[in-house]
Amino acid sequence: MDQFLQHLVNGTVLGATYALLGIGLTLIFGIMKVVNFAHGELYAFGAYVAYALVSLLQMDYFVALVLAAGLGLLLGAAIEFLLLRRCRLENVDEVMLIMIGVMIIMQNAELLAWGGVAKVVPTPFPQESIIVGGIYLSPTRLFVLGAAIVLLLAFYLVIERSRLGLAMRSTFQDEDAARIVGVNVGRIYTLTFGLGSSLAAITGALLAPVFVVTPTMGDLASLKAFAIVILGGLGNIRGAALGGFALALIEEFGAAYISTAYRDAIGFLVILAVMVARPQGLFAAKERVG
């Protein structure tokens, strides 16, 4: 039973970060219809920002977190402003390929700048695990969980309660109608892409002390983010949050009780299974996908 609870807790911590990653991706897809292949690279970017600031410049970890989010926002906004605005998002396939180009450039730039060796970001928290009822919890992971939940709530409030969120939701529903009532759709696009990228970057920075930082970490993050948003239904924000927790728990229990070697394959099998059975996502109302 302890084992089971331990996996449940580990899965929940991981799930909170998966949810953050998935929300960023699904937000960008929902509003702009862009499949952001560079999402994982922005996650890796955030992790490298944390590494550079904390390990190299000896900065405070919490300052680094904020800076990672800010730089992610700027980088995302720049990608939208410089590249995506030019192709006016007419052809979905073409935009996907452009994002793949961005992915290749970012990943290799990271490789060039930092080398292939994994980097370690020191955690500001004590190393000893807290033991509650036989379950081990490292303070770092606890902080990651807390921070992720705070961010999820903050994001929810921005989307549901703020004027910016209102403009985003209206663009999501009908771009032309939003334009008519005075929404600056171009600016919403830039902000959306920036916000989604910022979420990916801060997730990378949050997880940097938990895992190690490598140039190829973005690949897996991208693909997992896809699995999450497919689970929740592309463009469905609440679905992505649930999908994040669902994927993390499936992975955690799959690795524990089926096979650790295939841990990372589980996400893809989930995608394939969902596509066969319920292409609109597990948590979505009926939606046209064909």
Add this chain to the structure above:
Amino acid sequence: MRGLSFLIIVVALALLPVLCPDPYLLSVVAAAGIMIIAAISLNLLLGFTGQLSLGHAAFFGIGAYTSALLSLGFDVDLGFSSPLVVEPKPVWVAFIGGIVMASLFGWLLGKVAFRVRGAYFVIVTISFAQVMRMVALNWVDLTEGPMALVSIPPLNLWVPGEGVVRLVSKASTYWLVLAAGVLAYVIVANLVRSRIGRAAIALRENEVLAKSIGIPVTRCLIVFSVLSAGIAGAAGGLYAHTVRIIDPDVFLFIYTITMVIMVIAGGKGTLAGPVVGGLIFGLLPEVLRGVVAPEVQWIIYGALMILILLFMPKGIVPAFGGLLKRRKISVRRRPSATQGASS
């Protein structure tokens, strides 16, 4: 590029080992040729049916692994009482086996993936390739995992007067790849001009309309998927038996992307596109090798891809073909609408 000019180009290419017997050059061009065959197969889906399949390296890898394993022989415990033992097969039988296996997976993926379109389709195809890579990495009993399959036998040929010759010299590898490439090109050229090829182009341009005039859309897409996977499997088999060592990296996403760049740059939906694009992007790494670091080379790849998509979305062949013919091609709004099968 029909008839005479096609023949002239093929003959000129066939004379390359005679005119320039530099083994390094020949092996580089042969390696590019294998990727060109893969790009030709991807063009069937991406160019003629308009479906962006981003799992194409999977078929290449399945062809390579099946062909290699059949020619080496293997035994694998499937959990039954006696393990499945496969004796080494003649190399051409193994090669055909690789094509059949890849086609089978093409059919299977087609059945699953063509239930959805657009972004969903893309993600399903990527997932498929990733699962295949995980299997190749982790099913060590069968695939040797990251230790790679080694000493794969080369393909052979019966030559009058000399008996059966193992195709190991650089020139013979080059001719082999060239022959396979010409065959793939001719098959694709005939396919897209056939009834089902025209049906595919119709559904690429407007799926609803195609359906309404009675084109069996899903069946047509699956036929293309099977043929495309089969040709990609053949390219994989060629790779396995010429390089003679394969590891799970053949399934990497970056190889799919290389094929996609070749098709897009050359001109998707044109017959010559993957060949032209393949020559450029297949030989570019060799030109850049030693000049810049491999990371910079990939950055150049990525940047070129973005620039081509932004400024020449139809690709090189349509752009220059239009110049040569001096014919006004009606400009359409959607950049995906290319001029059809002619090149």
